[in-house]
Amino acid sequence: MSDEAYRYDLYDQCLLSAEPQALTRSDGDLPADKVWRLKSGSVEEPATGCVHDILDFDGIKRLRVWHDIPGKVVVSYDETRVEWDATRQQIVLDLSRDLAIPVGVILERVVAPLALMLLKPSMIALHASAIADKEGRAWIFIGNSGAGKSTTALELMRRGLTLLADDLVLVDTNTMELIAATPTLRLFDQPESVPEAVQNQLVMPGANLNKYWYQLADRKERRRRFEIAGIFSLQPIREQNSSSIQELQGTESIAQVLAQAFDLTHGSSQFRARRFQKLCTLARNSPVLQLSYYPGDREKPAQVAKILRYLNREDVQ
Amino acid sequence: MKNKFLPTDRFSLRPDLVVEEVDDEVIVLDLEGNQYFGLNNVGWMIWKAIADEDRPLEEIVSSIATQFEIDGALARQDAEAFLVELIEAGLATKQPLNQDK
Numbered sequence: 001m002s003d004e005a006y007r008y009d010l011y012d013q014c015l016l017s018a019e020p021q022a023l024t025r026s027d028g029d030l031p032a033d034k035v036w037r038l039k040s041g042s043v044e045e046p047a048t049g050c051v052h053d054i055l056d057f058d059g060i061k062r063l064r065v066w067h068d069i070p071g072k073v074v075v076s077y078d079e080t081r082v083e084w085d086a087t088r089q090q091i092v093l094d095l096s097r098d099l100a101i102p103v104g105v106i107l108e109r110v111v112a113p114l115a116l117m118l119l120k121p122s123m124i125a126l127h128a129s130a131i132a133d134k135e136g137r138a139w140i141f142i143g144n145s146g147a148g149k150s151t152t153a154l155e156l157m158r159r160g161l162t163l164l165a166d167d168l169v170l171v172d173t174n175t176m177e178l179i180a181a182t183p184t185l186r187l188f189d190q191p192e193s194v195p196e197a198v199q200n201q202l203v204m205p206g207a208n209l210n211k212y213w214y215q216l217a218d219r220k221e222r223r224r225r226f227e228i229a230g231i232f233s234l235q236p237i238r239e240q241n242s243s244s245i246q247e248l249q250g251t252e253s254i255a256q257v258l259a260q261a262f263d264l265t266h267g268s269s270q271f272r273a274r275r276f277q278k279l280c281t282l283a284r285n286s287p288v289l290q291l292s293y294y295p296g297d298r299e300k301p302a303q304v305a306k307i308l309r310y311l312n313r314e315d316v317q
Numbered sequence: 318m319k320n321k322f323l324p325t326d327r328f329s330l331r332p333d334l335v336v337e338e339v340d341d342e343v344i345v346l347d348l349e350g351n352q353y354f355g356l357n358n359v360g361w362m363i364w365k366a367i368a369d370e371d372r373p374l375e376e377i378v379s380s381i382a383t384q385f386e387i388d389g390a391l392a393r394q395d396a397e398a399f400l401v402e403l404i405e406a407g408l409a410t411k412q413p414l415n416q417d418k
Contacts, residue, residue, distance in 0.1 A: 250342030251355035258353075269348050273335045276346045276353070280337035 008038075008104075010112050011170060011179045012224040015091065022104035024182050024218055036091050043081035043094035046074055051271070052114070052264045065114050065264070073115040077106055084115035101201075105213070108181055113168055117262065122174035124278045125262035128231075129153035129185075130169050130178055132162040133311050138178040138226035140169055140286075142260040143234035148295065148303060150187045152234065154194065155304040163216060164226060168262075173278040176285050177225040183216040230287040231257065234303060236295045243293040243302060245310055253288035254280060321397045324375035327412045328367045328400060334408060336364075350407055359385065360399050367409065374400075 008015040008023035014030045015023065017038040049068020056063055061078040071086040079096035080103075091111075095103060117123045128142045129149040141149045150166050157163040164180040171178055185194065189212060194200065197214035233248070233256040248256060257279050264271060289310075293303040335346040343356040343364070356364060359381060366372045366380065374396065382392040403409035 249340040251339075251344055251353070254339055254344055254353070269333070272348050273346065276335055277337055280339050280344065283339050 009182075009224065010108060011116065011181060013112070013116075015107075021107075022102040023107065032089070036089050038091045038093065041092040041094060043074060043083045043092050045076055045081065051118070051266050051268070054265055063110065065118075067118045071119065073118050075111045075114055077110050080106060082107070082111045084111065084119070086119050104182075109168060113170055113262070116170060120172075121274065122172050122278065124171050124173060124275065124282070126169045126171065126257070127167070127260045127262065128169040129166040130164040130180075131156045132164050132180075132226055133229065134161070136223075136226060137229035138164055138180075139229055139307075139311070140171075140178065140231045141234055142231060142256060144259075147234040147236055148301065149234060150185050151301055152232075152303055152307065154185055154187065155301050156307065157216075158196075159304070159308065171228065171282060172225070173281045175225070176228050176282070178228050180224050180226060183218065185214045185216070186211060187214065228282075228286050230289055231282075232307065233288060233290045235290055235292045237292050238294070240294045240296070243291075243306055245306065246290045246292075248288045248290050252290075253283045256288055256290065257283055320393065321401060322374050322411065323414075324373065324378075326374045326414075327371060328374075328403075328409050329412055330364070330368050330403075330409050331407070345408065347406070347408060352406075354406065354408075359395060363396055363399055 004016045006017045006020055007026040008017065008021055009026040010023060012030075012034060014026050014035045015021070015038045016035060019040075021038065045064070046066040046068055049066045050064055051067050052063065052065035054063050055061070056077075062076070064076045066074040073084045075082045075084070078101075081094040083092040083094075085092070091107075093103065113125045117125050126140065126142060128140050129152065130138050130140045131153055132138055141152050143149050153163055153166050163183045163185070164178060166185045168181070169178060170181070185197075187194070194212075194214045194216075196216055198217055200212045200214045237243070258276070261275060261279055263275065267275070291303055291306065293306060296302045331347075331349075333348060335348065337344050337346070343361045344353055345356060345364075346353045362381060362384065363377055366377045372380075374393075378389060378393045378396050381387070381396055382389045385392070400409065404411065
């Protein structure tokens with residue numbers, strides 16, 4: 001079968017595969033440097049060059065990343081290994097037999113962000129969610145775990161805005177664009193609480209509610225890059241009637257963004273310096289708005305109304 | 318208040334520091350100490366005088382007094398306080414006295 005039998009979107013890249021994959025089908029033409037051949041094969045763990053070594057949020061799955069050879073990134077997640085090779089424009093999958101998570105999810109949420117961040121110097125990844133407003137501009141939501149990033153994105157989507165990403169946001173700081181992912185959400189909730197989802201999967205059991213991954217129907221618009229309009233830093237507070245939106249400056253804005261920017265456990269000084277410089281570029285070009293809000297009623301998230309009022313202001317460009 | 322430095326003292330900044338400007342503030346990243354600092358206008362002026370021009374304290378103080386139209390003694394107090402902060406944070410050192418300039 002031809003290597004090009006199946007074409008898939010992965011962020012703003014196109015994957016060509018001889019076999020069907022759990023990814024979004026592609027119908028666009030992209031430049032050669034954005035087209036990758038996806039194939040199965042054997043991937044060895046490199047002996048040197050480990051830049052990231054961490055247990056996943058469940059404390060069980062180990063994630064390791066190697067970047068020793070220019071143009072090549074190797075990712076080992078659980079018992080799966082992937083080699084992302086920019087010199088050959090190919091991605092080699094070495095999959096374990098009992099894959100609990102679909103390979104498309106592993107590629108999109110784990111491998112691709114790491115590979116793109118390491119291979120493309122202008123890329124950064126944020127622990128965030130994002131939507132597009134009615135003018136097609138991206139708004140990013142950052143905050144600590146439990147601040148309401150995913151809930152905010154879901155509720156804004158239900159009010160007519162477009163979900164671009166959840167949990168992980170990729171930004172190209174050369175063009176100040178967000179690169180959208182497949183529309184998915186990770187929420188502590190019941191499986192039936194997101195009826196818009198086309199499928200869901202348990203990703204982490206919780207004390208009262210389990211965390212599910214919900215996949216939503218793909219966006220009608222196939223555009224993958226969105227100009228960034230601003231960043232909301234969500235700060236739940238205890239005082240009722242004290243919600244506010246305040247634009248942060250200088251070190252205050254950097255502090256918010258730095259805290260949510262992906263970092264490597266064994267990153268080089270060069271990587272860390274570049275990471276800081278890219279985040280400063282992001283903060284210079286996008287307003288960082290601290291949204292303090294009282295969480296209140298879970299059925300009526302207070303921050304959503306405040307964000308909509310802000311987005312609908314006449315002086316918002 | 319007793320002066321901490323001599324008027325002819327010069328200072329050096331660590332070469333591995335990363336400096337970026339965001340809004341009206343200059344932010345310095347110290348990778349070794351895993352911390353970052355914000356500099357205001359006076360701090361940035363002193364920083365540049367050290368980094369770019371290798372100027373002694375007395376010239377830095379004079380520039381501050383002129384630029385911000387403040388008393389020389391106050392300018393020296395501000396400059397010395399900032400330089401002490403830099404040294405204590407490990408970002409700068411005072412050059413030895415026997416270096417020829």
